[in-house]
Amino acid sequence: xxDVRVRFAPSPTGxxxxxxxxxxxxxxxxxxxxxxxxxxxxEDTDRSRLVExxxxxxxxxxxxxxxxxxxxxxxxxxxxxxxxxxxxxxYIQSERLDIYNRYIKHxxxxxxxxYCFCSKERxxxxxxxxxxxxxxxxxxxxxxNLDKEEVKQRLDCNEQHVIRLKLPEEKDISFYDTVRGNVTxxxxxxxxxxxxxxxxxxxxxxxxxxxxxxxxxxxxxRGEEWLTSTPKHVYLFEAFGWKAPQYIHLPTVLNxxxxxxxxxxxxxxxxxxxKKGYLPEAMVxxxxxxxxxxxxxxxxxxMEELVKHFSFERVSKTGGVFDVDKLNWIxxxxxxxxSSERITDLAIPYLKxxxxxxxxxxxxxxxxxxxxxxxxQEKVSLISEIPEKVSxxxxxxxxxxxxxxxxxxxxxxxxxxxxxFIKELNEIEEVDEEFAxxxxxxxxxxxxxxxxxxxxxxxxxxxxxxxxxxxxxxLKVLGKENVLKRVKYVxxxxxx
Numbered sequence: 001x002x003d004v005r006v007r008f009a010p011s012p013t014g015x016x017x018x019x020x021x022x023x024x025x026x027x028x029x030x031x032x033x034x035x036x037x038x039x040x041x042x043e044d045t046d047r048s049r050l051v052e053x054x055x056x057x058x059x060x061x062x063x064x065x066x067x068x069x070x071x072x073x074x075x076x077x078x079x080x081x082x083x084x085x086x087x088x089x090x091y092i093q094s095e096r097l098d099i100y101n102r103y104i105k106h107x108x109x110x111x112x113x114x115y116c117f118c119s120k121e122r123x124x125x126x127x128x129x130x131x132x133x134x135x136x137x138x139x140x141x142x143x144x145n146l147d148k149e150e151v152k153q154r155l156d157c158n159e160q161h162v163i164r165l166k167l168p169e170e171k172d173i174s175f176y177d178t179v180r181g182n183v184t185x186x187x188x189x190x191x192x193x194x195x196x197x198x199x200x201x202x203x204x205x206x207x208x209x210x211x212x213x214x215x216x217x218x219x220x221x222r223g224e225e226w227l228t229s230t231p232k233h234v235y236l237f238e239a240f241g242w243k244a245p246q247y248i249h250l251p252t253v254l255n256x257x258x259x260x261x262x263x264x265x266x267x268x269x270x271x272x273x274x275k276k277g278y279l280p281e282a283m284v285x286x287x288x289x290x291x292x293x294x295x296x297x298x299x300x301x302x303m304e305e306l307v308k309h310f311s312f313e314r315v316s317k318t319g320g321v322f323d324v325d326k327l328n329w330i331x332x333x334x335x336x337x338x339s340s341e342r343i344t345d346l347a348i349p350y351l352k353x354x355x356x357x358x359x360x361x362x363x364x365x366x367x368x369x370x371x372x373x374x375x376x377q378e379k380v381s382l383i384s385e386i387p388e389k390v391s392x393x394x395x396x397x398x399x400x401x402x403x404x405x406x407x408x409x410x411x412x413x414x415x416x417x418x419x420x421f422i423k424e425l426n427e428i429e430e431v432d433e434e435f436a437x438x439x440x441x442x443x444x445x446x447x448x449x450x451x452x453x454x455x456x457x458x459x460x461x462x463x464x465x466x467x468x469x470x471x472x473x474x475l476k477v478l479g480k481e482n483v484l485k486r487v488k489y490v491x492x493x494x495x496x
Contacts, residue, residue, distance in 0.1 A: 004036025006219050008062075008069070009043045009208070012054035015269035016061040018322065019223065019253035019261060022287040026250060026315075027221045028067045029288070032307045039215060040072030042092045043208070045201045055082055055092075061270040065280045066303055088215040093207050100202040103210050103240070104163055104195060112239045113195055115151050116143040116164045138191040139164070163196040165205075165232065165239075173231040178248040178312045180224075185231040193232050205229060209236040217245050221312075224249040248312050251291045254319040261322050277346065277383025279338070282331040291320035300333060328381040335380050344373045347386040354387035356394050368477065375473030392463050393477055398486045399464045408460050409494045413449045417457055418491040420446040425484045436472035461490040 008024040010016065031038035040062070042055055059075050059082075062068075071086030084091050107113035116139075127137035144166060154161070167187045174184040195206035202210075212220060227249045237244040253261045261268055267276070273283060281302065288306050289299065292315050301309065335343060348369070351357045357369060376389040392399070400406050420443045428435055440458070444450045460466060462474060462483060475483055 003218060004031060004034035005039065005215065005217050006031050006036065006221055007039040007041050007072075007212070007215065007217050009041040009211075010058050011043050011046060011049070012051060012058065013046070013049040014051045014054055015271055016058050017261075018268050018270060018273065018287070021061065021065060021067075021270050021283075022253060022290060023221065023223060023250060024062055024067050025065070025284060025287055026248075026292075026310075026312075028069075029303075029306055029310045030219065030221065030312070031070075033310070036218075037070045038068075039086065039088070039217070040069045040074075040091065041211060041215070042073050043204060044092060044094045045197075045204065045207055047094075047199065047201060056080070057271065061274070064274060065270070065284055067284075093202070093211065096207070096211070097200065097202075099214070100196070100207060100210060104202075104206070107165075107195070107239060108163065110239070112166050113163050114144055114166050114192075115146070115155065115161050116192075116194075117154055117159055117161045118142055136189050141192060144192065160198050162194045162198055164192040165195050165236065167192055167235065173235050175230060175234045175244065175247060177227070177230075178246065179251070179315050179317060180227065180249060183227070183230070185228070187231075187235075190231060205232050206236070209233050209240075212245055213237070213240070213242045219246045219248060221248045221250065224251055248315075251316050252319040253290055254321050256321060256323070258319065258321065260319075275384070277350065277385070278327070278331050279334045279346075279383075282327070282334040285334075286327045286330045289320075290322055291316050299330065332381040335383070336378055338377075340370050340374045340377060343377055343380075343383070343386075344370045346383045347373055350384055350387050351390070354391075356387060356390065371473060372477040375469040375477060379469060389469070392465065392468075393474075395464075398461070398489050400460070401465050405460045405464060405466055406494065408456050408466065409490055411453065411457060413447065413453055414457050414461075415491070415495050416447045417443060417449060417454065418461070418487055418495060421458065421461075421487050422484065422491070425480055425487070428480065431475045431478070431480050431483065433472075433476070436475045439475065440471075461487055 006027040008020075008027050010020055010024075028038050030036070040059070042058075044050060055073060056075060059073065063075075071088065072084065072091040074083050074085055075081070076083045090096055104113065108115075118139075122142075123139060126140045126142075130137045130140075143164075167190055169187065171187045172184050173187065173190075174182060177183055193205050194203050196202055211217075230247055230249070234244050255261045267273060270283075284303060284306070285299075285301050288301060288310065292310060294301075294309055294314070344366075348357070348362055351369070352359075352362075357365075361369065372390055372393060373386065376386065380386055380389060400409075421439075423446075424435075424439060424442055440454060443458070444454055447454075455471075456466065459468065459471060462471070462478065463469075468474070478486075
């Protein structure tokens with residue numbers, strides 16, 4: 001039985017960022033590799049930024065991606081309310097205030113933390129002065145050695161205060177990071193971190209250490225933005241006499257400009273990608289590659305294969321660029337490999353929204369919708385593209401996509417093709433598999449036209465497009481009457 005325990009600890013301040021999904025994914029993969037436990041903890045101590053339903057959205061986004069946790073906060077399938085499972089709860093920080101108060105008392109009694117009564121204005125002024133001198137902007141320790149009696153009097157008067165960590169002077173704090181190697185920072189470049197805020201809630205830095213210890217977390221896998229805070233956490237573990245976990249700081253997910261991926265550059269929320277019709281296994285596959293390079297440079301991995309091949313040793317120190325084109329290509333590969341029924345079911349809401357089909361169509365013409373989806377499935381990168389790809393099926397009159405398409409229909413062989421096509425259509429009851437697969441040979445036999453001069457005009461006279469889906473599927477979906485109508489339209493209105 002493995003002792004490995006990892007956690008993903010988001011703040012419920014809005015949507016789940018795509019970079020956070022990658023962090024959760026790496027935690028999940030590592031837990032699976034080591035047959036350990038993956039815990040979801042909600043860090044909601046910043047009360048000013050809480051967003052209602054954010055916890056539910058976070059958990060639903062993880063579930064969509066197939067990232068399942070063993071302990072922590074879950075959604076009750078019977079009520080849609082959040083519930084908690086596991087022996088190390090509560091797993092929501094705002095429900096753990098008694099625990100934090102107990103441990104902050106321990107630090108105060110051991111002279112490893114102190115009350116600070118400084119106003120925000122004073123602290124800001126001190127920081128500005130240090131900045132002007134070219135020094136690290138930090139708290140100057142004004143309240144560090146206040147007389148115990150003075151502290152008591154000010155507390156008795158309910159004077160507003162915070163509690164700060166008392167860092168030793170000129171001490172090197174070192175730790176080993178799996179991605180970064182050995183990291184050392186001296187306390188002269190660190191701040192006496194606030195541990196408890198004026199509102200009685202712990203800061204991230206205090207709560208995370210207490211929680212990671214009590215929840216027996218062995219490996220902390222998180223974004224590199226926390227790297228500079230880690231010495232504070234390491235020192236806190238030391239102050240409590242606890243063993244620190246192994247740290248693994250992941251490179252930032254970047255946009256094409258090599259800047260941190262943010263909403264200003266486009267979609268960053270997992271929900272945005274879900275709405276556009278990305279398949280969860282494609283997103284998981286792609287995200288795993290943003291910052292990690294497999295040994296054999298392969299690009300397509302199932303979750304099971306990621307668990308088998310992934311290693312933190314091959315995670316880059318530098319940020320990974322989030323390349324939407326690459327993601328779209330991977331998504332297209334998964335769409336292509338999926339069953340037409342699955343893609344149809346995913347496409348139905350988009351087709352209904354576009355006004356192309358109704359609930360009645362889904363009920364009574366499902367196989368026709370599947371055949372239509374099959375005809376475009378190989379050409380689609382996103383489920384949300386499907387309505388546009390199939391739009392030509394729903395136009396009353398043939399619409400030519402360009403002047404080039406019109407020129408193709410003005411070729412000297414086109415009248416003969418139209419006549420042969422109409423003749424063949426008139427001889428059948430309905431377009432079936434045999435007709436769809438043999439029509440080109442029959443027209444070629446009748447007219448002597450072959451190759452591009454045969455295929456291109458027929459595609460354009462049926463779809464209005466020079467390139468597109470498999471013609472066999474197109475003919476079956478359109479049906480005899482619609483195909484006949486389009487060919488006759490070309491013969492009467494476009495042919496020279």
